[in-house]
Amino acid sequence: MKAFAQLIKTIDSTNKTNKKVDALADYFSTAPNNDKVWTIAILSHRRPPRPVNTTLLREFASALADIPLWLFEESYHIVGDLAETIALVLPNVESSTDKSLSSFCEDLLALKAESEATKKAYLTEHWTQMDYYERFVFNKLITGGFRIGLSQKLMTRALAKATELDEDILAYKLMGNWNPAKITFQELILEENKADYLSKPYPFYLAYALEENISDLGNPADWSAEHKWDGIRSQVIIRDGELFVWSRGEELVTDKYPEFEEFVEHMPDGIVLDGEILAYPNNEIGSFKDLQTRIGRKNVSKKLLEKTPVILKVYDLLELKGEDIREKPLAWRRQELEKLYKKFQNKISVFHLSEEIKFNEWEELIAEREHAREIKSEGLMLKKKNAHYGVGRKKGDWWKWKSDPFSIDGVLTYAMRGHGRRSNLFTDYTFGLWDDEKKELVTFAKAYSGLTDKEFKELDAWIKKNTLDRFGPVRSVTPHHVFEVAFEGIAKSKRHKSGVATRFPRILRWRKDKKLEEANTLSDLKALIPK
Amino acid sequence: MNSILYILVLSMSTPLLIFNDKGIYCTAANVYIDAWKPVDNVIITHGHADHSRWGHQRYITHHHNIPIIKHRLGDIEVVGVDYGETFSVNNVKFSLHPAGHIIGSSQVRVEHKGEVWVFTGDYKLDDDGVAKPYESVSCHTFISECTFGLPAFNWRPQKEVFEEINQWWLSNQEEGRTSVLFGYSLGKAQRLLKHLNPDIGKIYTHGAIENMTDVCRQLVEFPATELITRDTTKKDLHGHMVLAPPSAHGSTWIRKMTPYVTGSASGWMTFRGARRRRAIDQGFVLSDHCDWNQLLEAVKNTGCEKVICTHGYTDIFAKYLRTLGYDARTEKTQYEEQED
Structure with a gap:
């Protein structure tokens, strides 16, 4: 644990990506093998399931720190991170422990089933043997969410450096379902094992947002365009007579979409499709909101299946006849995909093709993007015809070119302190719109992003001086500042007081030029809902 | 609770120090401490910009703070005093005492008719080897900053x-x-x-x-x-x-x-x-303010009954002091919360 805590401390004390990767590569070269496996697991979001709930953690920690629970809670609101708060409020100690990272992880796996008293005794014992960083890391193992500015991609790079294996191959090995408590470093990283690969998806290739002018992309003939579908990015794998559905978050979601069994009933083995899961009520593409009724439900009822069926809008083919074809150019993969589609479209009703948009000039695409919303698309995707299928987010070959967002001018009404790098700063905002009489502001959206650090700082200082009331971590503020709030989608909602739900709201700009009265009304917002 | 306090305060004579729109004010002496708007007479605790503002008529501060505020504010009318040196204005006795915050920083002790108040300005208990170390001053009412008034703050030596x-x-x-x-x-x-x-x-x-x-x-x-x-x-x-x-x-x-x-x-x-x-x-982690335990220790050492919490996590610190039996409340000031 000491070595792992030291690693996190080193990573924490630099802002430079290369230094972080170097520190991790050093660790991978020296740590015991089972600690390496757990480190990989932790940095790829496979920590042990939470053994102690956060309510108990707070109680145990405030008892040990000898402070009342309310004072612990107040501290937590300000620090903005539970693991960090606990590490900070606990008294510093003289004793120490040499227990390894992997044995702590194993302890935590076993602790889940223990009684409350045993949990308290275990945590108290170990908290009093750790310094600040060890405590912080230990708490993070329990609460999850290791955000240390080191993505899975960078972790993979460090591992490649330490093992001298290819980075893309490692990325592939680390995908899918593996259990850090059962697998050895040898099995996970070093061995070639065909059977393990049965369910494994390929790393998803991700697009960057197009910010430059479309014509800067060069010759239109080099590019393929299609609509950008607003669903769940997924890979559908058919191997050895089995179906595996993976979402982009590397989650195996096969059980959630029983209608996809159709693929395995008709298609031969050795096929991997890349596409978007979309809701398809009444034989037409639904909204993301429709799809949300399916996400997060493991046991899908018959009624729900009928009400909100799904389809797979396929746009790429990654494996054919058991062969990894990601190195082939897009145009070739597209051709093979269309052949498959022709062959199976009548047999597999959930198999839909994301059609290529035919165009000769960029102007035609500009026009197409204008009416993307009408067909429930978020905008366009542009892919280079001669590009292979990459790993992760790389600039150059794939671009997403979303429709311009909706936007409306709202008034800042409430603020809450942020988390992580925004801890102790009021950066989480609630916005209101005027009712029709312009008497009252009705909450319509919350937004956390879109301001510069300088603007956040300025607004934070203003909020502290213009607080009307405090409700725990939330402060109501004098209605004064108007912000242009952008969002991707809008739909009617019974769950929201405003009667409207917006998707991915964020701040577009601070309208210092607008007076309070000039903010929009709820009716203005409702007028944006697609008919 | 607050309303009861309010009635209690009203029922007594005017407090020795009040917080008005210009600063911390001693009515009996017509003197301000660390005023945030221009006033005639002001006692300055230390040279940071939020405590020593421009535009007052007459400044009183510790000798060592004079070159510092003159460097910042230019040619001002200023009188220097020593730590522990008492000066009286309209029968109100004032004296400055080391605050340990920065060079020339002081607490202000105010005494009138047997009642003693202390305003800390900014302070810390540790000896930093530069500022004259903090000295605890006994008082009835202690006005304390609490920039780091949260148990999450524990300074190392x-x-x-x-x-x-x-x-x-x-x-x-x-x-x-x-x-x-x-x-x-x-x-x-x-x-x-x-x-x-x-x-x-x-x-x-x-x-x-x-x-x-x-x-x-x-x-x-x-x-x-x-x-x-x-x-x-x-x-x-x-x-x-x-x-x-x-x-x-x-x-x-x-x-x-x-x-x-x-x-x-x-x-x-x-x-x-x-x-x-x-x-x-x-x-x-290196601060010129008190951490959580230093704040608690400072309050305890003054032997005070009343505490007024200014700039920082005032609500939280005051609430905790009340659980310890102090008569603690908060006052708004215009000193920066984030400065350290």
Whole structure:
């Protein structure tokens, strides 16, 4: 644990990506093998399931720190991170422990089933043997969410450096379902094992947002365009007579979409499709909101299946006849995909093709993007015809070119302190719109992003001086500042007081030029809902 | 509870010190302390901008603070007093006592008709080797800042922190990098300078720090520094230490230090988020304010019954003091919450 805590401390004390990767590569070269496996697991979001709930953690920690629970809670609101708060409020100690990272992880796996008293005794014992960083890391193992500015991609790079294996191959090995408590470093990283690969998806290739002018992309003939579908990015794998559905978050979601069994009933083995899961009520593409009724439900009822069926809008083919074809150019993969589609479209009703948009000039695409919303698309995707299928987010070959967002001018009404790098700063905002009489502001959206650090700082200082009331971590503020709030989608909602739900709201700009009265009304917002 | 307090306060005579729209005011003496709007007579606790503002008629402060505020405010009418020296205005007795915050910083003791109030200004209990160490002053009512009034703040002994800072400098030097350390130009910069190890290399300064340090050299001895000028080259700076105010971070001025590593010394570096937000490589938790336990100790040592909490986590600290049996409340001031 000491070595792992030291690693996190080193990573924490630099802002430079290369230094972080170097520190991790050093660790991978020296740590015991089972600690390496757990480190990989932790940095790829496979920590042990939470053994102690956060309510108990707070109680145990405030008892040990000898402070009342309310004072612990107040501290937590300000620090903005539970693991960090606990590490900070606990008294510093003289004793120490040499227990390894992997044995702590194993302890935590076993602790889940223990009684409350045993949990308290275990945590108290170990908290009093750790310094600040060890405590912080230990708490993070329990609460999850290791955000240390080191993505899975960078972790993979460090591992490649330490093992001298290819980075893309490692990325592939680390995908899918593996259990850090059962697998050895040898099995996970070093061995070639065909059977393990049965369910494994390929790393998803991700697009960057197009910010430059479309014509800067060069010759239109080099590019393929299609609509950008607003669903769940997924890979559908058919191997050895089995179906595996993976979402982009590397989650195996096969059980959630029983209608996809159709693929395995008709298609031969050795096929991997890349596409978007979309809701398809009444034989037409639904909204993301429709799809949300399916996400997060493991046991899908018959009624729900009928009400909100799904389809797979396929746009790429990654494996054919058991062969990894990601190195082939897009145009070739597209051709093979269309052949498959022709062959199976009548047999597999959930198999839909994301059609290529035919165009000769960029102007035609500009026009197409204008009416993307009408067909429930978020905008366009542009892919280079001669590009292979990459790993992760790389600039150059794939671009997403979303429709311009909706936007409306709202008034800042409430603020809450942020988390992580925004801890102790009021950066989480609630916005209101005027009712029709312009008497009252009705909450319509919350937004956390879109301001510069300088603007956040300025607004934070203003909020502290213009607080009307405090409700725990939330402060109501004098209605004064108007912000242009952008969002991707809008739909009617019974769950929201405003009667409207917006998707991915964020701040577009601070309208210092607008007076309070000039903010929009709820009716203005409702007028944006697609008919 | 609040309304009962309010009635109690009303039922007594006017409090010795009140908080009005201009500052902390002693009605009996017609004197302000650390006023935030221009007034006739003001006692200044220390030289930071939020406590010593421009535009008052007559300033009273500790001798050592005079060169500092004159450097900042220009030619002002100011009277200097010693620690422990009592002066009376309309039968109200005032005296200044060391606050341990920065050079020349004071607490203000106010006595009238047997009642004693103390305003701390900004303070810390640790001896930092630069400011005259804090001395506890007995009082009935204690007006305390609580910038770091949260149990999450626990300072380590400064000896450990400076060992860490000097070690950091050394290892940056070994990697061929210049160390850029951020700290406020008055107070933190001199404290850092005093404890940096000049055997490791040269200590360069930003203009704001060089000028303020020059003023402080009349009062305390410091290691030699070298001002960075247009003629200073990258090569000159290589592997050495640069002391800079936080505002220099991200400026074009700093490019001259390339390749460099940044560090910041502040109580706010306690929070991982604060360091990441500022995009600083290394945070050193070093503050010129009290941490949680120091605040509690200070309150206890005064033997006071009443505590008024100003700037910082006032609500939380006051609430906790009430659970300990103190008559504690908060007052709004215009002192900066974030400064350290």
